[in-house]
Amino acid sequence: MAHFQLKSLRDLFVVVAHPPDPDSQLVMQQLERIGCRTEAAWPVPRDLPQATDVLVAAIGHDHHKVLKSTLRRAGARRPDVIALADYENPAMLELMLDLDALAVISKPVRPFGILTNVVVARNVSLTSKALVSRVRRLELRMEGQKKIAKAKAILMETQAISEEDAYKIIRAQAMTKRISIEEMADAVIYAHDLLSGRTNAP
Amino acid sequence: MATISESEPISIGVLFSETGITSVVEQTQRDAVSLAVSEINARRGAGNFELQPIFLDPASDPKRYEAEAENLISQGVRIIFGCYMSSARRAVLPVVERAGALLFYPTLYEGFEFSANCVYSGAAPNQNSLMLADYMSENFGKRHYFVGSNYVFPYESNRIMRDLLVARGCTVLEERYIPLNPKDDDIDQIIDEINKLEPDVIFSTVVGEGAIKLYQRYAQKGRTREKSPIMSLTTGEPEIAEMGVDAAEGHYTCAPYFSSLPRAVNQSFVTAYRSAFGAHAPISACTEAAYFQVHLFAEALKLGGPDAILQNLPLVEFDAPQGKVRVDRTTQHTFLTPRIGRVNPSGAFDIVYDHRTAVRPDPYKVEPEASGWSRFVGGA
Numbered sequence: 001m002a003h004f005q006l007k008s009l010r011d012l013f014v015v016v017a018h019p020p021d022p023d024s025q026l027v028m029q030q031l032e033r034i035g036c037r038t039e040a041a042w043p044v045p046r047d048l049p050q051a052t053d054v055l056v057a058a059i060g061h062d063h064h065k066v067l068k069s070t071l072r073r074a075g076a077r078r079p080d081v082i083a084l085a086d087y088e089n090p091a092m093l094e095l096m097l098d099l100d101a102l103a104v105i106s107k108p109v110r111p112f113g114i115l116t117n118v119v120v121a122r123n124v125s126l127t128s129k130a131l132v133s134r135v136r137r138l139e140l141r142m143e144g145q146k147k148i149a150k151a152k153a154i155l156m157e158t159q160a161i162s163e164e165d166a167y168k169i170i171r172a173q174a175m176t177k178r179i180s181i182e183e184m185a186d187a188v189i190y191a192h193d194l195l196s197g198r199t200n201a202p
Numbered sequence: 203m204a205t206i207s208e209s210e211p212i213s214i215g216v217l218f219s220e221t222g223i224t225s226v227v228e229q230t231q232r233d234a235v236s237l238a239v240s241e242i243n244a245r246r247g248a249g250n251f252e253l254q255p256i257f258l259d260p261a262s263d264p265k266r267y268e269a270e271a272e273n274l275i276s277q278g279v280r281i282i283f284g285c286y287m288s289s290a291r292r293a294v295l296p297v298v299e300r301a302g303a304l305l306f307y308p309t310l311y312e313g314f315e316f317s318a319n320c321v322y323s324g325a326a327p328n329q330n331s332l333m334l335a336d337y338m339s340e341n342f343g344k345r346h347y348f349v350g351s352n353y354v355f356p357y358e359s360n361r362i363m364r365d366l367l368v369a370r371g372c373t374v375l376e377e378r379y380i381p382l383n384p385k386d387d388d389i390d391q392i393i394d395e396i397n398k399l400e401p402d403v404i405f406s407t408v409v410g411e412g413a414i415k416l417y418q419r420y421a422q423k424g425r426t427r428e429k430s431p432i433m434s435l436t437t438g439e440p441e442i443a444e445m446g447v448d449a450a451e452g453h454y455t456c457a458p459y460f461s462s463l464p465r466a467v468n469q470s471f472v473t474a475y476r477s478a479f480g481a482h483a484p485i486s487a488c489t490e491a492a493y494f495q496v497h498l499f500a501e502a503l504k505l506g507g508p509d510a511i512l513q514n515l516p517l518v519e520f521d522a523p524q525g526k527v528r529v530d531r532t533t534q535h536t537f538l539t540p541r542i543g544r545v546n547p548s549g550a551f552d553i554v555y556d557h558r559t560a561v562r563p564d565p566y567k568v569e570p571e572a573s574g575w576s577r578f579v580g581g582a
């Protein structure tokens with residue numbers, strides 16, 4: 001599993017979306033000590049600065065909707081969110097969960113722990129992104145297996161051959177046509193549907 | 203406490219161990235504070251003030267450090283000079299933070315820390331490890347052996363040094379840890395392994411009594427210093443005095459200060475220190491840092507009293523024995539001039555490398571930039 005490389009810490013661009021006050025100032029100062037590039041953004045901007053890696057965000061009802069839509073607009077470039085929180089009552093916790101915060105810095109802010117929170121948030125995000133792409137790959141492979149099984153069944157039935165021979169035919173065809181076995185299986189299914197007069201081809 | 207009254211002396215706490223495993227160095231730090239205080243008090247006159255030090259002995263035990271810090275705070279002390287090991291600093295800082303007091307910490311450490319209630323005047327890794335890695339890799343072979351005492355400073359120092367050396371094409375053969383208070387057997391196992399592996403350099407982060415034993419046993423049973431010298435960030439003049447020249451000669455230390463520095467300011471410091479504490483009293487970088495940080499404090503005090511120390515500290519510069527020093531406002535660490543010394547037959551350090559300019563402290567530097575030859579070949 002991919003782990004966050006501490007060496008890339010200083011490449012991070014951290015935006016702090018919090019009203020300017022001593023707490024947010026302490027966060028900014030500590031991030032500067034750590035050596036991250038930082039920028040303050042308040043009120044919450046419609047669009048985040050380009051290449052924002054981490055967003056340290058104030059938690060509150062007043063600006064929650066704006067924050068949500070800003071994050072939604074970031075799409076695939078959504079930054080990792082660290083909550084900067086005053087309270088831990090359920091109402092506030094719901095807002096943090098709603099933002100998918102990966103770590104929390106609590107007020108009053110102390111310099112100790114900010115580095116750890118950034119590192120943990122970054123690592124959780126990296127790990128979960130790796131997991132999502134792994135799940136996606138597995139889903140695709142499962143879909144492919146299903147198709148191959150179906151194509152084999154068609155060939156076995158129409159050609160009266162063994163499962164092994166059916167697979168060999170699909171593989172040989174795929175190699176000749178320089179396409180994947182899954183794509184070849186798709187072609188078999190498609191052709192079969194066409195020849196048997198079905199119209200609901202995939 | 204808005205104005206400085208001449209009739210009311212300013213109490214300062216001094217927490218250095220007079221007993222226990224790191225007392226060899228800490229006693230010199232206590233003496234250095236004492237010297238600086240007497241110099242400052244001697245200058246007392248128009249607009250000046252008197253410092254009243256309270257010396258306590260935490261006996262190299264973090265729990266005692268915490269208790270004595272509480273003790274000082276309960277006596278109304280708001281400024282403390284002290285601590286050698288990181289474990290002691292970590293024990294004192296929460297007490298100091300709760301009280302809104304200030305700790306001046308005069309010892310090199312592993313970095314990655316900032317407390318608003320602490321001023322750090324020893325070297326951060328970018329002010330010693332970086333230069334030592336260049337020196338080791340450029341002047342010696344590529345096979346290195348690490349040995350350290352079993353606590354936080356050696357672990358982090360070794361992580362940093364490993365990164366630096368690997369980036370310079372070196373190999374770390376082994377990384378070993380021995381107890382803070384090692385038995386002869388612990389040391390002998392290390393020396394046997396060194397003899398077997400034949401490394402080009404031994405990077406040692408063994409501190410205190412352990413370092414003294416290590417160098418002594420290495421002289422008796424180990425390889426020659428020409429073949430495998432020991433390089434350290436912590437072995438200074440007090441440890442050398444304790445272990446003896448025979449054990450120390452030919453080994454290297456990287457530090458911002460050596461008592462052999464030829465600067466006039468240093469010579470008068472050494473003279474004053476030795477006339478107070480003995481003609482052969484050893485003085486190390488930790489001693490010097492303990493000395494100059496009291497002076498930096500006093501200079502800042504002149505500008506605006508005890509409540510504005512932190513605001514004023516970065517504004518003052520002090521001509522310390524090592525050269526000009528000042529505190530960086532962002533990190534509250536100190537600009538220092540790195541040097542590397544090799545112990546000569548009289549037990550003093552010959553300076554084999556001098557950075558010549560003060561280096562800005564960068565305590566959160568994870569991956570120190572390529573330097574030395576790797577800069578020219580675009581490596582690392």
